Amino acid sequence: MEERSKEEILSDLYAIRAAMSLISQKTDVTRSEERGIASSNDKIKKSDAAIVKHRAESMQEAEKQYGVATRLREIEKRMEPLEREIAEKEEPIKKEKAEIVDIREWCDKKYSRKFPLVICFLLAAVCFTLVMTLLVMRLALGLPYGTATGYGILSGCGISFVITVIYALIRRSKKLKWQQRWNDRYSRNVTEPMSNLQPLKDEFEKLEQEKNQLLLLQKKGALYFDDEAVEKIREGQKQYAASLAPSKKAETQAIAERQIKINQIAKESQEIIENAQKLYPVIDFRDWENVDLIIFYYETGRADTMKEALQQVDRQRQNETLVKAVGMATEMIAKTIQQSVGSLEKTLDNSFRKLSVQLEFQHQTSLEEVSKLGAKLEAQNDRLEKLNEQAEELRLSAEAQARIQATNQAMTNALLDKINVSSTQLAYDMDKQLKLVHHIPV
Secondary structure, eight states: OOOOOHHHHHHHHHHHHHHHHHHHHHHHHHHHHHHHHHHHHHHHHHHHHHHHHHHHHHHHHHHHHHBHHHHHHHHHHHHHHHHHHHHHHHHHHHHHHHHHHHHHHHHHHHHHOSHHHHHHHHHHHHHHHHIIIIIIIIIITOOOHHHHHHHHHHHHHHHHHHHHHHHHHHHHHHHHHHHHHHHHHHIIIIIHHHHHHHHHHHHHHHHHHHHHHHHHHHHTTOSBSOHHHHHHHHHHHHHHHHHHHHHHHHHHHHHHHHHHHHHHHHHHHHHHHHHHHHHOTTSOGGGGGGHHHHHHHHHTTSOSSHHHHHHHHHHHHHTTOHHHHHHHHHHHHHHHHHHHHHHTHHHHHHHHHHHHHHHHHHHHHHHHHHHHTSOOOOOHHHHHHTTTOHHHHHHSOHHHHHHHHHHHHHHHHHHHHTTTSOHHHHHHHHHHHHHHHHTSOO
């Protein structure tokens, strides 16, 4: 094999670093997409939480307005002061009613007794019989005792009857006056207040009926006493959930699109790694994370050959100073990489172009596989032998040439963009992409 110059070896090492930097850039995009996915998931979770919260609040409102237990508590709270108010107002009325009833009964008994009339009749009869017999019949008329006594008794009894009737009428008149007086008092102090109290009693009775109905519903296991109103609340819940559905759908779609992009970036990264391994075998893939240190040793003359550079890296690893050494090497490379890119411009371009052309071939291969439904392609090794041939480049389409040039430029930009990032960090980003590839569903 033709011995390669130091400049060509360095260009391949820089190409490896450029490939790692390009993958690191893609990893940055992946992290950005992952943050976007996390943000979308947070928004979806917030929407779900908002729906759950709205549902809970609306059902609490339904329970507050239409719940059987809540309504029972409200009715009992209303009935308690109402019952107390009715009792407070009824108590003096009942006392007044009892007093009036007692007096009326006493009056009825007093003026309904017959004993005073009998006494009146007897006394009047005796008195007037004697008067009529002795004074009128004997003295005035001069009738004999027998005749005078008979006439006296008859006239006395007649007068007594008239007097008794008059007394009975007087007693009846007094009784009617008493009755009218107490009837007026009863109407004023009992009937009217009770009439004014009736609306409160009606309200209390209405609440009691509603309470009994609710108790019956509760006994049957019902949660709400107005199912129609609760159904409207549930319809409002559905409408609220439907109002958030478009945004959730958009976020879900965004997650799917971001995941596809992440998977595509992972596959592209894998292709870059696999092709770079084949095209730049100057160091083993396992040594890529130390490429900064290898470049530093080889470029600054601290190692005359790649073998010596790798041996020095091994010694650094054994001395457990590898991380610090890589960091120092990264700082040195960052200071000189612009000059290196300029001085190795031609060889770097060739090294970059190798990878760019290979990626283009893979792109063309994918298109052919799709169009030919899996037809066999030429062996990959045959293509690699022709990568540097001018004729191969001439056969590429203008679009392919543009993509190759774009890849070249992307690698150069990545090399400069990640100028201060250590190869250890670049290897970590590269490892992330490889892990993502292993988790992509087939």
